[in-house]
Each structure stands twice: as structure tokens, then as C-alpha cells.
Amino acid sequence: MRRPAGGAARASCFKRHCAPFGATRCPCAAGRKLRSSSTSETGSAECWTSDYSSTKHRVVPAQPQARGSSGYWPARNSGARVVLLQLYWEHLDPDGHSFLTKEELLQRCAQKDPRVSTEIAPLSSRPWPALRSLLHRNLVLRTHQPARYSLTPEGLELAQKLAESEGLSLLNVGTGPKEPPEQEPALPGAALAELGASEVGVQQPLLELGPAEYKVVLCVDTGETRGVGHRPELLRELQRLHVNYVVRKLHIGDFVWVAQETRPKDTARPAELVLDYIVERKRLDDLCSSIIDGRFREQKFRLKRCGLGHRVYLVEDHGSVHNLSLPESTLLQAVTNTQVIDGFFVKRTADLKESAAYLALLTRGLERLYQDHTLCSRPWGTPVYPESGTRPSPNPLCSLFTFGDFNSGAIKNKAQSVREVFARQLMQVGGVSGEKAAAVVDRYSTPASLLAAYDACATPKEQEMLLSTIKCGRLQRNLGPALSRTLSQLYCSYAPLT
Known part of the structure; x- marks a missing residue:
């Protein structure tokens, strides 16, 4: 992984407008093209959602017979259907953010059924099975850390069809309170159980x-x-x-x-x-x-x-x-x-x-x-x-x-986030301990964010010293110029490493 100073060309998943997404779920990697008007110099994660933000209060023409290009239609009261509908209400809310965190999403679902606890694994960071399926089908987008979940254009279209198929009125959603309309049928506890049933750290009854x-x-x-x-x-x-x-x-x-x-x-x-x-x-x-x-x-x-x-x-x-x-x-x-x-x-x-x-x-x-x-x-x-x-x-x-x-x-080879893989990559460099890798990852959580910081440096010398003042370990000592120089050579140099 080698980088020139000053913002030269790089792989698409490390483009400046993709920096907030890391190297796994950026729009470029998914084969999607961002509008130039939505790409900010600060690399805001809204650059992806703004592609369809103009449709926020526009009703998508319903096509009940066509269930998406892939023919996917989540079953009634399934976890996937619950997630899509809750994200849809948030998208239509004029005071909303067009996204929900996992904890917010589970709380919204639990409000529809008093029997369901609102504490179904809100602190777990991995997507549960239903959401993982929606991410795989490109119906839901995950950004930021902690994760924020929002609908993609395809997910927005499918969610509206789901809402209309359940006989829900869409005309008054944008003018009502943040809660979904009262006429929306209650979602059973079984749907919530599907969301977190196989998740590590699922909230079990107190022992x-x-x-x-x-x-x-x-x-x-x-x-x-x-x-x-x-x-x-x-x-x-x-x-x-x-x-x-x-x-x-x-x-x-x-x-x-x-x-x-x-x-x-x-x-x-x-x-x-x-x-x-x-x-x-x-x-x-x-x-x-x-x-x-x-x-x-x-x-x-x-x-x-x-x-x-x-x-x-x-x-x-x-x-x-x-x-x-x-x-x-x-x-x-x-x-x-x-x-x-x-x-x-x-x-x-x-x-x-x-x-x-x-x-x-x-x-x-x-x-x-x-x-x-x-x-x-x-x-x-x-x-x-x-x-x-x-x-x-x-x-x-x-x-x-x-x-x-x-x-x-404590499973060693479980699924890892980009942040965890990045930390392991840093630890392969001689002299970078777990504490030092954690300190770097706390400042730059993905390779994309670190490369963007190197891009912003005016000179190679500034690149070499970029990480030198990061505080590490219990004693909060500086990472130091030697390791900072080594890491800058790893990520910024075209020449063979010596």
C-alpha cells in the first residue's frame, strides 16, 4: 500500500469523497457514482445519502406487481420488513436525519409492541441477520462509527411499496410527529427476536x-x-x-x-x-x-x-x-x-x-x-x-x-470491522504494539482516513511527522518520529521499503 505525497491518483475506494466509509462499503466499491455536487471537501458521509435526498418528500410511483429488480420481497412481520419500514418513516420525517443507529432502530421497533424489551443487543456492533441481508442486497447503507443505517435508493423504493402493501397512508407522514402513524399495524415480538437472535451479546434474561x-x-x-x-x-x-x-x-x-x-x-x-x-x-x-x-x-x-x-x-x-x-x-x-x-x-x-x-x-x-x-x-x-x-x-x-x-x-477468527483489520495491519510493523496501534486507530479509524490526512500534508517532511505526537499507552507518551516516519513510508512511498 504505497502513496505519493500531495494527492496523486489512488485506488477508487480511497478517493477523498469515500474517506468516511473506509475501505469496505464505499460507494465506489459498490460500483456507484456520486454526484459531484454532493462531494464535500470535508468528506461528509452525507455525500452518499444526498444522491436521493431530493426524493425525501416525493412519493415514488407504486408498482405493486414489480418487487424490485431482484424480486426480493421480505415476508410480513419479518425482521427485514421491520427494518425497512422503520428506516422509511425516519426518511420521510422532515425533522429526522434519514438514518438510525442500531439502538434507535431497535427502540423504534420495540415501541410497536410493549412485550418486546428495548435492550436487545443495542451495544453490539455487528449487524444482526436481517440487517446483514439488507446490506448484502444493497437496500440499506451503513456509514460512520458507531454505525448509522439508512436506505439506498433501491431500499427506499422497496420500503414504500411495503408500506403501501400494508395499507399505510403516506400523505400525512411528513407532517406528523416523529413516531410512525397510529394506523400502522403493531409489529409482533417475533420480528424483533429475529433481529437479534443469533447476535453475540444478545440481551438474555437477567441471570x-x-x-x-x-x-x-x-x-x-x-x-x-x-x-x-x-x-x-x-x-x-x-x-x-x-x-x-x-x-x-x-x-x-x-x-x-x-x-x-x-x-x-x-x-x-x-x-x-x-x-x-x-x-x-x-x-x-x-x-x-x-x-x-x-x-x-x-x-x-x-x-x-x-x-x-x-x-x-x-x-x-x-x-x-x-x-x-x-x-x-x-x-x-x-x-x-x-x-x-x-x-x-x-x-x-x-x-x-x-x-x-x-x-x-x-x-x-x-x-x-x-x-x-x-x-x-x-x-x-x-x-x-x-x-x-x-x-x-x-x-x-x-x-x-x-x-x-x-x-x-473471544473467538479469534470472527468477522472483523475495518477498524480491527487496520489495527492488525499496523501491528505487523516492527515496534508497533497493541497500545500504539489502538492510539493510531483512535485518531484515524480506517486506512482511507489516514491516507486523506497524508494527502492534506504540504510536504513529505510533514507526512513523516504526522503521527509523531499521538499519545499512546497508560503513560501517554508520544508515538515518536521514528515510527511515524516508518508508517509514512509504508503508506506514502512508491519506492521499495528499506
């Missing part, structure tokens, strides 16, 4: 476990029990130490603890809440290989984003340090950085038996720490409730993730 209703169980990753060597011995040691454990596939970490319901309605699937502690175990030989291949830095970055506040890095000795592929000083520096800079608690053990004893000690400690406390669930991705903490408080109330939400949210 609450009283002090005598749960037990603390250690979850061991399956990777710790398979393969050659001493891995099966770990389970034998835990059994010998009378540790209550289960073996599961964990998408992040090697050990976590859950509060498991003791009297579940479904004995095969008891409710579980993840306690605020996670352990990553590394033998010295594995630590060496992970540092060499880059897994070490990536795993620490993912652990810091897993939602649990207390992260333990368990380093287990294995053989002589002189037989390892890295010198002992390098390993010591890596471990020290993990504790001092990354904020992990580092525990070093002599062998597997000592590691098992430490896990048993942690299990006993957590049992004492959480006893006599009421635990309740919170949706994945949400902050701790103001009245509680992730650890026991005098209330006593602890707000924790369910095990299903925690493990699903």
Missing part, C-alpha cells in the same frame, strides 16, 4: 445467582490436556488436590473460573458466570517459540481485550535455560515487560506440580473471595454496572459475563 446457588469451578482448556509430555499429568494433579474442574475449549486463556449454578432447571446445561480472573500458562520452551513467531504479543493483546480484569501469566520452568532458542536475558525482559508494562500478574513455577498447586490455591482463594455474594449477568461488551464491580463489593453484587458470551466474544 442472578445467590450465595448458596453456585459453586466455583475451574475451566481447563482442552489444549492443556492433549498431546505428548506431561499434559495429562496436570489433570491428575488437580484431582489429587481435590480441585473441582471441567475441561472445555477456551478461545482465550488456558484457565478461567466460573460460578456454576448448583440447582439448575436443566441439569445438562447449568447457568454459569465467568469470574474476573484468567490464567495463561507458558512453559519456557513454548514462551521462546511464541516470542519468535509473534504469538506472545498477540496473545497478550487479546487477553487485555477479553473483558476480564485480573490476568495472570503463569511461566513454568522446563529443563535448562541454556538449551532454549533465546538467551535467558531475553526471556527475563519479556516477562518483566509483561508485568510492568502490560499490567499482568506474573507467577513463575518450577514444574507442573507447582503450577497445579498454584491453580488449586487460586481456586480456594476465589471460593473465599466470592462466598456470600450475589452474582448477576451483564451483556458481552458492556461496562460494569455503576452500582457494582467485577469483583465483590459491599453491596454485595457482582456483574459478570455468562460463559457463553465470554467464550463466543
Whole structure:
């Protein structure tokens, strides 16, 4: 990805008027042409919606028999139909913005049926299945971050046909209040359920476990029990130490603890809440290989984003340090950085038996720490409730993730946004840690926005220093001129990188 200074030609998806859209859903990538009058120098996202803003109060001629060029016609009371109609009312409202956020869209739908909670995953950033289908069919456009959803011209035409097919009056919509007309039929709760049913972080009924209703169980990753060597011995040691454990596939970490319901309605699937502690175990030989291949830095970055506040890095000795592929000083520096800079608690053990004893000690400690406390669930991705903490408080109330939400949210290869892919790309550059990549992405959320900033620089020297003053990490230090120069060479140079 190479760029000349001063705004030379580039790939269409990085054009100035597409900058707000990032590299995935810009109009150019969809094969659409923007009117020159709607392209502003500031790159406003309204440049796309303004192509059809002139039709905002004009009724599109109805063609009930023709259901769009693709023949798509969402079923009555389906999630897709609900979304199209709600966006249509917002589009016709003279005081509206022609777009809705996900939370606003769900609230509008919930107002049509009192039985539906207004809290169906409003904080989740990924489109739910119905909206994903509309985005794929180019009926709905997504812009900005947080996401804003609006109708495309094709979606506008289809939405009006849907409204007319339900016998809704369109003549008075523009002069009424922001709420849809009273004669619009109520939308059933089933349609709302379709919107968020398969979404990670869907708001489930509140789970609450009283002090005598749960037990603390250690979850061991399956990777710790398979393969050659001493891995099966770990389970034998835990059994010998009378540790209550289960073996599961964990998408992040090697050990976590859950509060498991003791009297579940479904004995095969008891409710579980993840306690605020996670352990990553590394033998010295594995630590060496992970540092060499880059897994070490990536795993620490993912652990810091897993939602649990207390992260333990368990380093287990294995053989002589002189037989390892890295010198002992390098390993010591890596471990020290993990504790001092990354904020992990580092525990070093002599062998597997000592590691098992430490896990048993942690299990006993957590049992004492959480006893006599009421635990309740919170949706994945949400902050701790103001009245509680992730650890026991005098209330006593602890707000924790369910095990299903925690493990699903930590999947490594799930669908990623442009922002996340951009951060991963930056981390491939030597010297760019997770914190530094996050700081750059906070300022420039997509490659397009960064390239636009480079374009605005008057000289190559200004390009080199563009990122140097970005504040990074807990100490808020500058990114620095060296890394800023390296990144400018990556994104602005035609010549081979040296």
C-alpha cells in the first residue's frame, strides 16, 4: 500500500469523497457514482445519502406487481420488513436525519409492541441477520462509527411499496410527529427476536445467582490436556488436590473460573458466570517459540481485550535455560515487560506440580473471595454496572459475563470491522504494539482516513511527522518520529521499503 505525497491518483475506494466509509462499503466499491455536487471537501458521509435526498418528500410511483429488480420481497412481520419500514418513516420525517443507529432502530421497533424489551443487543456492533441481508442486497447503507443505517435508493423504493402493501397512508407522514402513524399495524415480538437472535451479546434474561446457588469451578482448556509430555499429568494433579474442574475449549486463556449454578432447571446445561480472573500458562520452551513467531504479543493483546480484569501469566520452568532458542536475558525482559508494562500478574513455577498447586490455591482463594455474594449477568461488551464491580463489593453484587458470551466474544477468527483489520495491519510493523496501534486507530479509524490526512500534508517532511505526537499507552507518551516516519513510508512511498 504505497502513496505519493500531495494527492496523486489512488485506488477508487480511497478517493477523498469515500474517506468516511473506509475501505469496505464505499460507494465506489459498490460500483456507484456520486454526484459531484454532493462531494464535500470535508468528506461528509452525507455525500452518499444526498444522491436521493431530493426524493425525501416525493412519493415514488407504486408498482405493486414489480418487487424490485431482484424480486426480493421480505415476508410480513419479518425482521427485514421491520427494518425497512422503520428506516422509511425516519426518511420521510422532515425533522429526522434519514438514518438510525442500531439502538434507535431497535427502540423504534420495540415501541410497536410493549412485550418486546428495548435492550436487545443495542451495544453490539455487528449487524444482526436481517440487517446483514439488507446490506448484502444493497437496500440499506451503513456509514460512520458507531454505525448509522439508512436506505439506498433501491431500499427506499422497496420500503414504500411495503408500506403501501400494508395499507399505510403516506400523505400525512411528513407532517406528523416523529413516531410512525397510529394506523400502522403493531409489529409482533417475533420480528424483533429475529433481529437479534443469533447476535453475540444478545440481551438474555437477567441471570442472578445467590450465595448458596453456585459453586466455583475451574475451566481447563482442552489444549492443556492433549498431546505428548506431561499434559495429562496436570489433570491428575488437580484431582489429587481435590480441585473441582471441567475441561472445555477456551478461545482465550488456558484457565478461567466460573460460578456454576448448583440447582439448575436443566441439569445438562447449568447457568454459569465467568469470574474476573484468567490464567495463561507458558512453559519456557513454548514462551521462546511464541516470542519468535509473534504469538506472545498477540496473545497478550487479546487477553487485555477479553473483558476480564485480573490476568495472570503463569511461566513454568522446563529443563535448562541454556538449551532454549533465546538467551535467558531475553526471556527475563519479556516477562518483566509483561508485568510492568502490560499490567499482568506474573507467577513463575518450577514444574507442573507447582503450577497445579498454584491453580488449586487460586481456586480456594476465589471460593473465599466470592462466598456470600450475589452474582448477576451483564451483556458481552458492556461496562460494569455503576452500582457494582467485577469483583465483590459491599453491596454485595457482582456483574459478570455468562460463559457463553465470554467464550463466543473471544473467538479469534470472527468477522472483523475495518477498524480491527487496520489495527492488525499496523501491528505487523516492527515496534508497533497493541497500545500504539489502538492510539493510531483512535485518531484515524480506517486506512482511507489516514491516507486523506497524508494527502492534506504540504510536504513529505510533514507526512513523516504526522503521527509523531499521538499519545499512546497508560503513560501517554508520544508515538515518536521514528515510527511515524516508518508508517509514512509504508503508506506514502512508491519506492521499495528499506
